[in-house]
Amino acid sequence: MQQFAGTFIKDVNLGVLLIDHNFLLVDISDTACRILGVDKDAVINRSMDDVFCMVPKEHRLVQRTLLDGVEARNQAASWTNDSARFELLMDSSLLRNEAGEIVGAYVIFKDVTNIRSLEQQVQRSDRLAMIGQIAAGTAHEIRNPLTSIKGFLQVLNRQFVTMGMEKEQGYTELMLSEIDRINELVNEFLLLSKPKHVSFDRIDLSSVLREVLPIINNQATLHNVTICYQSVYRLPLVIADQALLKQVFINLCKNGIEAMVAGGTLTIIERVSFTDNKVHIDIHDAGPGIPAFLIDKIFDPFFTTKETGTGLGLSVCQRIVHDLGGQIRVSSKGFGTTFTVTIPIAR
């Protein structure tokens, strides 16, 4: 039995920790070492308090109260070691001897990171689908009255011009430009619900980027930001939709520029990876970065930290890039943020 227990703890695909009544770590499975990012020889027979001294008490996976009989069943926990973040499902319980005295405790946990991220993906696309339905329904209804308001305003505007009523003319022009803003918003809604015409053409991403650069430069100057564009000579063509991709790059660059409140450089880099036949576009800013607890949320529709933001920018980008068979990734480690758009190369 002892031999079996030894082999079991070593090889089992579960995190297992055995703790004695003094809170010393008696044994640990290889899986637990891997996930927790510890070396077995360095931690065995040491106090759990020492082993996890670098983690704040309230965030430790195993609490001393375990020995007081605070047991756990299917308790969700997350753990970040140096290289990755894990979602865990944990059980813990006391170990008693034949006389019923507490001699220690065990903790078992399973790595459910994949399942959890799948769940989140499903939730996210559920939410997107729901918003899509609402959007498609309302957008149409908003547009119709807008069209007639806009039409009559244009008539009024013309009349004010001929009558030389400059102040009134100014008002109507302001109203017209606000209506255009509403229209743009409605268009974004419609994109969320499902892009109507995704065309799949052979296009050169460099030329798409060159076309949006003037727009981005304009934004950048307003925010004291400089643009650095690193182009690849003869970038392989990709199959995508030029107009939609423009929107993606404008949105991502706009976010980068808005993140650099104190100015700085926004870098756009083209990369080709022939191993997996993809073109990558990195959009890197030197802003404050995105805190780890927000990074899962930024692609959600309506998630925004900006006073005047709609929070639709990134969800529209994600929708478009996914529809084109590509991927959009974000990496932000404390300082600066990089969004990477990946599109397959055309055969």
Ligand SMILES: Nc1ncnc2c1ncn2[C@@H]1O[C@H](COP(=O)(O)OP(=O)(O)OP(=O)(O)O)[C@@H](O)[C@H]1O
């Ligand atoms: N480059 C970035 N640096 C830091 N935070 C970012 C960056 N890009 C996005 N974010 C965060 O993600 C949130 C969502 O971005 P998203 O583009 O979807 O909406 P928004 O920019 O707030 O509003 P909108 O794009 O509609 O104007 C932002 O509010 C911001 O908190």
Ligand SMILES: [Mg+2]
């Ligand atoms: Mg945005």
